[in-house]
Amino acid sequence: MSQHGSRSVHTEFSDALPVGICVLDQELTIVLWNRTLAEWSGHSDEEMIGKNLLDRYPALNTPVYRTRINQVLDGGPPAVFSSRLHKSFIPCKKSDGTMRVQQTSVIRYPRSDPDHPCVMIIIEDVTDLDHEIRSVREMKDQALLEVQERKRAEEALEKLNAKLNLLSGITRHDILNKIMVIDGFLGFAEEMATDPTQAEYLGHVRAAAMVIQNILIFNRQYEQLGIGNPSWFAIDSLIEEIDTEERLPIHSSCEGISIYADPMLEKVFYNLYDNALRYAEGASRIEITCHPSSSGLRIVWEDDGAGVPEDDKEEIFNRGFGKNTGMGLFLVREILAITGITIAETGDEGKGARFELSVPEGEYRIGNLA
Amino acid sequence: MPTILIIDDSSFQRTMIRKALRKENFTCIEAENGNIGLEMAEKENPDVIIVDLLMPGLNGIEFLKAIQEKGITIPVLVLTSDIQDATRDLCLELGARSFLNKPLRTDDLIPAIRKVLPPPGDA
Amino acid sequence: MEIDPLDLDAIRELVNIGVGKAAGILSEMTGSRIELTIPKLSIFSQEESGQIISLIGSERYSAISLNFKGAFSGMTYSIFPAESAHILIDAVTGEEPSDKSFDRPFSSIDTETLKEVGNILINGVMGSITNVLKSQLTYSLPTYCEADIPALIQNVSQEHREAILLAETHMFIKSLDIEGKILIILGSESFETLIRRVREIQGDKKL
Numbered sequence: 001m002s003q004h005g006s007r008s009v010h011t012e013f014s015d016a017l018p019v020g021i022c023v024l025d026q027e028l029t030i031v032l033w034n035r036t037l038a039e040w041s042g043h044s045d046e047e048m049i050g051k052n053l054l055d056r057y058p059a060l061n062t063p064v065y066r067t068r069i070n071q072v073l074d075g076g077p078p079a080v081f082s083s084r085l086h087k088s089f090i091p092c093k094k095s096d097g098t099m100r101v102q103q104t105s106v107i108r109y110p111r112s113d114p115d116h117p118c119v120m121i122i123i124e125d126v127t128d129l130d131h132e133i134r135s136v137r138e139m140k141d142q143a144l145l146e147v148q149e150r151k152r153a154e155e156a157l158e159k160l161n162a163k164l165n166l167l168s169g170i171t172r173h174d175i176l177n178k179i180m181v182i183d184g185f186l187g188f189a190e191e192m193a194t195d196p197t198q199a200e201y202l203g204h205v206r207a208a209a210m211v212i213q214n215i216l217i218f219n220r221q222y223e224q225l226g227i228g229n230p231s232w233f234a235i236d237s238l239i240e241e242i243d244t245e246e247r248l249p250i251h252s253s254c255e256g257i258s259i260y261a262d263p264m265l266e267k268v269f270y271n272l273y274d275n276a277l278r279y280a281e282g283a284s285r286i287e288i289t290c291h292p293s294s295s296g297l298r299i300v301w302e303d304d305g306a307g308v309p310e311d312d313k314e315e316i317f318n319r320g321f322g323k324n325t326g327m328g329l330f331l332v333r334e335i336l337a338i339t340g341i342t343i344a345e346t347g348d349e350g351k352g353a354r355f356e357l358s359v360p361e362g363e364y365r366i367g368n369l370a
Numbered sequence: 371m372p373t374i375l376i377i378d379d380s381s382f383q384r385t386m387i388r389k390a391l392r393k394e395n396f397t398c399i400e401a402e403n404g405n406i407g408l409e410m411a412e413k414e415n416p417d418v419i420i421v422d423l424l425m426p427g428l429n430g431i432e433f434l435k436a437i438q439e440k441g442i443t444i445p446v447l448v449l450t451s452d453i454q455d456a457t458r459d460l461c462l463e464l465g466a467r468s469f470l471n472k473p474l475r476t477d478d479l480i481p482a483i484r485k486v487l488p489p490p491g492d493a
Numbered sequence: 494m495e496i497d498p499l500d501l502d503a504i505r506e507l508v509n510i511g512v513g514k515a516a517g518i519l520s521e522m523t524g525s526r527i528e529l530t531i532p533k534l535s536i537f538s539q540e541e542s543g544q545i546i547s548l549i550g551s552e553r554y555s556a557i558s559l560n561f562k563g564a565f566s567g568m569t570y571s572i573f574p575a576e577s578a579h580i581l582i583d584a585v586t587g588e589e590p591s592d593k594s595f596d597r598p599f600s601s602i603d604t605e606t607l608k609e610v611g612n613i614l615i616n617g618v619m620g621s622i623t624n625v626l627k628s629q630l631t632y633s634l635p636t637y638c639e640a641d642i643p644a645l646i647q648n649v650s651q652e653h654r655e656a657i658l659l660a661e662t663h664m665f666i667k668s669l670d671i672e673g674k675i676l677i678i679l680g681s682e683s684f685e686t687l688i689r690r691v692r693e694i695q696g697d698k699k700l
Contacts (some may be wrong), residue, residue: 063453064521067514068616076620077559077632080612082605085522085585105634133601379531382503385695424509424531451513456526472510473625 020092020102020123023109026073026116028053037123040092040100057090065089069106072119078107083126090123101130165223172216179213218327221267222334228263230339232365235259235299238266239288242273248280252288254299260363262338264331271328272301272355279322280305280353292366297359307349316345339363372487373397375416377407377433378449379425383472387420387449390476396483404428408436411444418483423450423457434464445486449474494538494656496688503691505534507625508660508675511618516664518613523584528665532675537657542646545659549674550574553641555599557611558648561619563630564690565683568649569619570676571611577671582606584666599639608637618660618675626690642676649678656684 011032014021020037024030029052033045041048043056054061060069068079081089081104089104102123109120186206193199235254244250250273259265276286283305291298308316317333320326336343340360347354374396376387381402388398399414401407404421405428411419419437423430430448437446447468448461458469468482509532516527537545554572561567573581582603583589599607612635623630646654658677663670679687 062521064518067453067518068613071514071616071620074620075623075629076616077561077612077630078634079616080609080635082609084602084605085609107634137600137602380502380506380509381499382506382691382695389695424513424529426531451510452529453514453517454520454526456520472513473621 019125020090020121022048022053022090022121022123023111023118024053024069024121025118028069030056031118037090037092040123040125041090042093060089069119072106072108073117075108075117078105080105083130089121092123092125094127098127100125101127168219168223172220176213176216179209179216182209183213215327218331221264222327222331225264225331225334226262226338230260230262232258232260233265235269235288235290238269241266242270244273248273248276248283248286248303250286250288254288254290256367257290257297258365259297259299259341259359260339261341262335264335268332268335269301271332275328276303276305276353282306283352292364294361296361297364299357299359300354301357302347302352302354304352306353307347307351308345308353309349313345317343371395371397372417372483373399373414374483375399375401375407375410375414375419375444377401377404377419377425377430378422379403380422383422383474386474387479390474390479391483393476394480394483404430404433404436407433408440411437411442412440416444417488418486419444419446420449420479420483421446423448423452423461431460431464434461434466438465447479447482447486449479494536494541496536500688500691501534501536503695504658504687505532505660507622508532508534508618508662510625511621512614512662512664513617514621515614515617518617519585519610519664519666523666524587525584525666530663530665533661535659537659539646539655539657542643542657545642545646545657549642549659549661551641551643553639554645554674555604555607555611556638556640556645557608557615557635558638558645559612559615559619559635560633561630562632564626564628565630565679565686567653567677567679567683569615569678570645570674571614571618572645572674572676573607573611574672577673578603578607580666580669580671581610584669584671585610604637608635611635611637614673614675618677622687626687626694628690645676646678653680653683654678655681 011034014032014034015036017034018036020040021032021034022030022037023032029050030048033043033048035045038044038048048056054066060066065081072079081102083101083103086102086104088099088102090102092100092102094100103126104124105122107120107122109118111118183206186202186209190199190202190206193202235257236252239250239252242250261268273286276283280303283303286301286303289300291300312321315321317329319330321330322328333343336357340363342358344356344358345353346356374391376384376391376398377400378384378387379402384400384402388400391398399410399416401410403425407419407421408428410416421430421433428436430450434446434448437444445467446465447470448466449470449472450457451472453471461469467486470478470482512532513529516529520527535548552574554574555578556570556572559569561569578599579597582599585606615635619630619632622628640648646657656679658675658679660675660677662673662675664673665671
């Protein structure tokens with residue numbers, strides 16, 4: 001088993017392999033040290049051949065390694081050393097100075113003389129695989145952590161929301177009750193008033209009480225915004241719900257068109273209609289048309305009334321604008337915004353009001369719902 | 371001819387030890403558990419005891435303790451499959467003169483026995 | 494399956510020696526003392542393999558397998574139920590064993606670890622058998638899988654699964670019970686060769 005000057009077939013073969021190979025005899029003396037292992041370990045085969053493995057690498061002189069190598073020498077099955085449990089069998093560095101993560105197998109190698117078997121140590125570099133597994137694991141753990149935290153935050157928020165809603169619901173309920181009482185007695189007082197000025201004043205007070213009531217009712221509705229999940233609604237169904245008897249007729253040419261919106265969508269059309277009733281002087285009808293395009297769907301709601309003055313076109317969507325609660329169009333804009341639908345008034349003053357709803361691509365469907 | 375008491379629950383193991391000892395002209399007596407082993411140690415007064423650790427009933431460790439308590443001074447060698455250092459330390463602390471691992475190697479066992487036997491010629 | 498009690502005793506002792514060796518190595522890897530118990534050994538014929546299920550249950554095991562050929566041929570499995578597998582992995586990788594959910598699936602890092610532990614156990618047992626019986630075998634590299642007992646037995650080719658040796662072992666690490674089983678599956682000729690060797694070695698012991 002002495003090393004000849006010329007390289008044997010075995011040596012040439014092992015040098016060609018991209019794994020570290022070391023062969024030991026029964027005394028654990030190194031008899032082969034391939035080129036890959038020489039590169040990785042920083043020790044040439046001339047340095048290593050003839051040396052005892054445990055002398056060169058004292059860390060291997062423990063039962064975990066020595067006993068298992070001897071078991072293989074004695075005729076036992078191959079021993080595997082996983083990268084997870086052993087930093088490295090024979091320390092090997094990469095060109096950037098970091099240590100290689102190794103997977104090592106020790107197999108019996110009978111060689112030419114079965115009475116003097118050897119063992120072959122095969123070292124595979126699994127550094128990249130190991131790093132990948134670790135980073136995937138880290139990402140997974142991080143993701144799980146974030147999900148847990150988010151869940152906790154969501155739960156806390158839900159609880160808080162529920163509390164607030166409950167509180168404001170109770171308060172609102174109490175106030176509305178009192179308003180009814182106020183309205184009731186004011187009504188009697190108005191009837192009983194003998195002085196016309198007094199009656200007029202009482203009328204004003206009553207009207208104010210009604211505004212308070214409407215504000216509270218609006219509040220209750222606004223609270224519902226975003227509570228339910230958005231879903232698909234057929235425009236025609238919602239228009240049909242609006243009671244237009246003896247008032248403005250609505251003509252819709254949006255058959256079969258549905259849009260993706262907050263469940264309060266019905267309020268949008270209802271409020272637009274209510275708005276028209278209140279402000280569209282001289283209007284005789286309402287026309288709704290739908291215009292699909294590459295950038296989405298345009299729904300146009302127009303009446304033939306007095307129209308909206310130029311200066312007011314933005315203002316009308318703000319809170320407090322208008323003779324009633326001033327909330328109608330504000331709510332419309334907010335409801336639509338939940339699913340990214342925008343609204344603008346684009347009519348000509350004097351020719352009628354024209355509201356354009358812009359529905360983004362992917363949030364409208366033409367044809368029957370499945 | 372020195373007499374060796376073999377205490378092991380495995381008849382296979384007892385056979386293997388017996389064969390190795392007979393080659394050296396030792397006389398063998400056998401016990402299949404610690405209780406019987408203790409009785410025989412007292413009754414037969416062997417020169418050396420070889421004891422296994424993992425046995426039903428009185429195990430090897432308990433046997434070592436019992437021997438100490440009874441003041442029996444016959445040298446005891448432990449032969450066990452348990453190769454842990456902690457086990458070895460415990461046995462030596464309890465008075466075992468040698469701690470050997472299975473599988474049995476005559477090259478280890480025979481010298482260990484000879485070491486604890488009184489030199490030939492002593493009464 | 495009929496077997497002479499002396500032969501059964503011999504094989505049990507060989508398994509015992511193997512497990513002891515493995516425990517010594519594991520003890521060093523975990524940094525803890527390992528309490529060993531006497532392994533329980535039983536032998537089944539292929540027809541009786543259904544009895545194994547009634548004996549040890551139909552759950553899925555983490556299994557490390559090793560094929561061997563030579564004086565006798567067959568397959569050895571080292572298997573652990575999920576709970577023991579998790580305890581082992583934690584003990585060996587230095588994590589605190591806990592009663593976290595043992596339904597947690599094994600990551601590739603976990604199975605790597607199990608493969609090595611199973612390898613240590615199988616090598617202890619097979620090493621002990623070949624060493625004492627002085628038999629020459631060649632082996633495949635160990636592989637990992639998760640399966641139930643019938644599947645593991647089915648995995649062995651027909652002619653090599655006529656005798657099934659089942660060794661049940663318990664090791665205690667920090668008073669945690671690690672249940673492990675070793676299955677050695679052989680063809681009937683191989684089994685007979687094994688028994689013959691066991692008797693020969695007790696007869697005239699050749700040096």
